[in-house]
Amino acid sequence: MHKSGFQTQLNYWQQKLSGTLPILQLPSDRPRPTVQSFRGATTTIKIGVDVTQKLKKLSQQEKATLFMTLLAAFKTLLYRYTNQEDICVGTTIANRHNRDLESLIGCFLNTLVMRTDLSGNPSFRELLGRVRDVAWEAFNHQDLPFELLVAQLQPKRDLCHTPLFQSMFVLENAPAEEVKIPGITLSFLEMPTATAKFDLTLSMRETEQGLLAKFEYNTDLFDAATISRMAAHFENLLFAIATNQEQRLGELPLLSAAERHQLLVEWNNTEVEYPKSCIHQLFSAQVERTPDAVAVVFADQKLTYAQLNQRANQLAHYLQKQGVKPQTLIGICAERSLLMIVGILGILKAGCAYVPLDPDYPQQRLALMIEEIDSPILLTQQHLVEKLSQHQTQIICLDSDSQQIKLESPQNPNINVTPDDLVYVIYTSGSTGKPKGAINTHQAVCNRLLWMQDALQLTSKDRVLQKTPFSFDVSVWEFFWPLLTGASLVFAKPNGHRDSAYLVELIAAEQITTVHFVPSMLQVFLSEPKLENCHSLKRVICSGEALSFELQQRFFARVDAQLYNLYGPTEAAIDVTWWHCQPNSKQRIVPIGRAIANTQIHILDKDLQPVPIGVPGELHIGGVGLAKGYLHREDLTAEKFIVNPFKDEIATSSDRLYKTGDRARYAADGTIEYLGRIDFQVKIRGLRIELGEVEAVLAQYPHVREVVVVASEDEVGWSRLVAYVVPHKNKTPTIAQLRQFLESKLPNYMVPAVFVMLEALPLMPNGKLNRQALPAPNLEQSKLEGTFVAPQTAAEEVIARIWGQVLGLNEIGIHDNFFELSGHSLMVTQVTSRLRQVFQVELPIRNLFESPTVAGLIDAIAKIWGDRQVVEEIAQTWQEVEKISMEEVETILSTQIN
Helix, strand or coil: HHHHHHHHHHHHHHHHHCCCCCCCCCCCCCCCCCCCCCCCCCCCCCEEEHHHHHHHHHHHHHHHHHHHHHHHHHHHHHHHHHHCEEEEEEEEEECCCHHHHCCCCCCCEEEEEEEEECCCCEEHHHHHHHHHHHHHHHHHHCCCCCHHHHHHCCCCCCCCHHHHHHHHEEEEEECCCEEECEEEEEEECHHHHHHHCEEEEEEEEEEEEEEEEEEEEEEECHHHHHHHHHHHHHHHHHHHHCCCCEEECCCCCCCHHHHHHHHHHHHHHCCCCCCCCHHHHHHHHHHHHHCCCCEECCCCEEEEEEHHHHHHHHHHHHHHHCCCCCCCCEEEECCCCCCHHHHHHHHHHCCCEEEEECCCCHHHHHHHHHHHHHCCCCCCHHHHHHHHHCCCEEECCCCHHHHHHEEEEEEEECCCCCCCCCEEEEEHHHHHHHEEEEEEHHHHHHHHHHHHHHCCCCCCEEEEECCCCCCHHHHEEEEHHHHHCCEEEEEEECCCCCHHHHCCCHHHHHCEEEECCCHHHHHHCCCCCHHHHHHCEEEEEECCCEHHHHHHHHHHHHHHEEEEEECCCCHHHHCCCEEEEECCCCCCCCCCEECCCCEEEEEECCCCCCCCCCCEEEEEEECCCCCEEEEHHHHHHHEEEEEEECCCCCCCCCEEEEEEEEEEEEEECCEEEEECCCCCEECCEEEEEEEHHHHHHCCEEECCCEEEECCCCCCCCEEEEEEEEECCCCCCCCCHHHHHHHHHCCCCHHHCCEEEEEECCCECCCCCCCCHHHCCHHHHHHHCCCCCCCCCHHHHHHHHHHHHHHHHCCCCCCCCHHHHCCCCHHHHHHHHHHHHHHCCCCCHHHHHHHHHCHHHHHHHHHHHHHHHHHHHHHHHHHHHHHHHHHHHHHHHHHHHHH
């Protein structure tokens, strides 16, 4: 090849393979190993003569070759399996297009990269045209050796996959199956292979019986059953393409009728007949059965079922006298206590729906929620009135107004409420910068509670811990499941849910049998030294985050109890799937299980088609648990609660489906694996956050020009929010200013732990944000601006050292803010636990929130002891003991070495 021809061909391939080349993300049975082993196996299928002839006829009609048609079909399969629209597939060519080479013996094979754009969900006929054009161009530039092309392009090398492409397609132009020459008959002999050069290679050849398709696959990634399903889906695609080439790629059927029935019907056969009732009615029925049993416990206070019912009835009558009507939304702002449950039950018994208003939320956020619900009455406690006093709404204090409330009738009110009526509105993070209120019904919540009782069987001897903030829907089952079954509900103290040491003590003291943890808090809980005292635990329920295999195994190593993994969004009555974890399980992903009663789970692609087993899709929910939608957000309700495309196909299907935005896939046994998000919603310590909301609020700050917020993990695996801020020129805000601004508008858990100032956001060639190019956050740069003051006293050194161990930092100043060093609520638990151990004080966890500096904590500890000098002496003693311990360790080690 002449130099000019070489450069022409090189220019073509450099242009064709420019930008970031896509890595084919075929769903695998195991994580990709860091180094390829090239272990492989094969699966073969036959495509009948009839389909083969139709495909050849289509090729002729479209001025394409059979190779191009089959390559287009293979790319369609990859597109449907990966949802990727930019796909590179390798292929080999004989490289004998020069007539002078035809008579020569030897290997002239070369490799070409076929890169195709599958965007826009084209018809197959349109895709074939794209593939045809790409193929002709590639054939016209086939002389450049593949090895030389790789050397020129210099793609980023990774030992876990091949460069440029990870799948290959080959159509063999082989002679007849038997070749006869005088005295000899030659026939093909398939040689077994145990290798695979790529993740997946499809080799096809035409025979007298039709097409023979051989799938060669990497056994590090795929099981034989997975590839057999894929091969069957390819066969289904070819039949559909031969029948109708005008169908769009997303509409071409992959699944057989039996597979579709299994996914849509068999695995959603969850019908259970439960009584049509309301929550307060089920509670009243339990009161009749066990009036004298202890219903609720808080510190040294207790109420029997009869007493709790009486107080809730009195509040309900009082609310009715204030003029509330059925279905009125009543806001309740209260700390965790007996008053909280009296208030919630009283609202329901008055025929209304409750709206939890977390007293820890900033006033501006509370004001937004109160304005939106337009509540005629707010229930609260006297010491919280100031947070609500700016509103014209009537305020009733559950404590200071209690004497007046107790004058009302203790009898159950006579109200007309149906199971389809509202029970609560719970607000979640919203991508537009405003929280959104999910509206749910009595029937939805009752279905969830009755299923839970069927599955897990509480008894009157059980004691359930209520520790989840009531602004999150897990609190709903914590409140009502025990109260519908005769068990006892035990309240943790306000903010006690953040304190793992306190929780261990409370579980042991109150003989708690049932408790909920988000996995990140379970991780902290399992680190508590006195965990063996929690022998009363029978069942621990996890939800809110993905439960890792490692955490599951750690749980069973430390706790003798049942572990359940539940999943569900606020928009679908708490939980919609469940899984009973097993201590000896070998599954590396802990499933979220199967659908609960009267619930349907459909995992669909972006064209609302069921995805095959093992293939990721968006999880959609149907059934009685669905919320009615979002309060005053008809547009968002219509976007997220869609018409069920299967309602005419499945007799028991619900009219609507909720689009969760969660990625999931079915395993072969019908269990569901959670795989993360398809958008920018995240979970931080079990708390749902729309990154768009944080970005929208932060963008309101006058000196911020651009902002992007991401979730990242630090070195020890803690998830945190990181804000990348581009300020206006010459108007750079301080981190303290940004943090203070956000804290006035957002809950604490939504405030980024780290702020990174940039001159500009990194962009890709198409102008979109390049998230991969965002710089790693530097915690040292995120410290509070100001003069660094190093620890001077023993107490300051001890506390700074504890902070450094938890935060992963070397330098801590006595005036540095714990939360501005990326500290968060679960780290607070660790710090407080260690400070209690060192200083021998019962240090409330709120102290670190109120005094988030080393200097401030020393003042708080000194106040408890009543003498700062005592604190210094304790710290000095601790340092000496720690030093002696280290010297002993060094001595032992040196002795062993010698």
